[in-house]
Amino acid sequence: MLAxxxxxxxxxxxxYNEQTEFSNAFQQKASTSKKDIQxxxxxxxxxxxxxxxxxGVGVVVYQDTVPPERPxxxxxxxxxxxxxxxxxxxxxxxxPNRRAERTPEAIKKILQVYEARNTIDLTCYEVExxxxxxxxxxxxxxxxxxxxxxxxxxxxxxxxxxxxxxLGYECVLFxxxxxxxxxxxxxxxxxxxxxxxxxxxxxAITENREEVLKRLRDGRKHIVYITLDQMRKFAANxxxxxxxxxxxxxxxxxxxxxxxxxxxxxxxxxxxxxLHAPISTIEQTGGGSVxxxxxxxxx
Numbered sequence: 001m002l003a004x005x006x007x008x009x010x011x012x013x014x015x016y017n018e019q020t021e022f023s024n025a026f027q028q029k030a031s032t033s034k035k036d037i038q039x040x041x042x043x044x045x046x047x048x049x050x051x052x053x054x055x056g057v058g059v060v061v062y063q064d065t066v067p068p069e070r071p072x073x074x075x076x077x078x079x080x081x082x083x084x085x086x087x088x089x090x091x092x093x094x095x096p097n098r099r100a101e102r103t104p105e106a107i108k109k110i111l112q113v114y115e116a117r118n119t120i121d122l123t124c125y126e127v128e129x130x131x132x133x134x135x136x137x138x139x140x141x142x143x144x145x146x147x148x149x150x151x152x153x154x155x156x157x158x159x160x161x162x163x164x165x166x167l168g169y170e171c172v173l174f175x176x177x178x179x180x181x182x183x184x185x186x187x188x189x190x191x192x193x194x195x196x197x198x199x200x201x202x203x204a205i206t207e208n209r210e211e212v213l214k215r216l217r218d219g220r221k222h223i224v225y226i227t228l229d230q231m232r233k234f235a236a237n238x239x240x241x242x243x244x245x246x247x248x249x250x251x252x253x254x255x256x257x258x259x260x261x262x263x264x265x266x267x268x269x270x271x272x273x274x275l276h277a278p279i280s281t282i283e284q285t286g287g288g289s290v291x292x293x294x295x296x297x298x299x
Contacts (some may be wrong), residue, residue: 005058027287056243086117194240234289
């Protein structure tokens with residue numbers, strides 16, 4: 001089950017988020033000015049949108065506003081998700097300035113195009129210090145009704161199990177660290193999955209690795225194994241979509257694309273076409289990549 005539309009937020013105040021820096025080792029402080037970073041991020045965002053539209057993907061763009069400043073607003077997949085059965089989920093966010101991304105206006109725009117038959121609102125768990133950050137925390141295999149979840153301070157395992165039970169999905173939990181032994185902040189940095197393809201960094205998985213691999217194989221996936229260095233270049237932070245011609249497209253950044261070997265690209269292109277875009281400023285300053293910029297709309 002692939003989405004043909006995505007929701008994307010054009011940032012108004014993109015920048016380095018100090019409220020997430022200790023949990024996200026992928027963020028890097030830039031030496032350029034805040035204004036330059038914002039302007040470059042806008043160019044990268046608009047270019048990615050143009051690539052998606054030119055390739056037949058439906059894109060719903062929401063323009064962020066200030067005040068307040070929302071430095072990570074360009075990553076909307078963390079605060080909501082839509083599902084093929086009509087379920088709309090709102091998630092509890094770790095950083096206070098990220099909770100501000102869930103504006104009534106943004107939610108209204110989503111619900112204008114997505115028919116929500118059931119809403120699950122988990123935002124009340126923020127006051128308990130329990131967090132679950134959307135399709136950053138949970139990588140859904142909709143075809144097999146499985147969710148893969150890597151534990152971190154931004155991903156509460158018991159809350160993930162609770163949501164999976166409500167969705168009717170099995171929850172596969174694991175732990176993952178980067179090359180320095182630091183927990184990886186989001187599951188979708190370690191793993192990308194769709195109907196027939198999985199991209200996974202097994203070297204990052206420190207607990208329950210064999211179970212993850214078994215479930216991927218049971219799901220009859222073509223598996224692309226990436227290294228820790230490729231993970232650092234966001235090789236797993238990709239999203240499979242379908243366009244209006246019913247073609248499958250795997251969307252990723254330039255950094256991710258150029259990190260893959262010829263053999264890995266060959267495996268990927270057996271199932272889909274690859275789209276890639278340059279978003280180095282968003283990746284380096286924000287610590288997230290293309291998959292984080294797109295929230296699926298199953299409409």
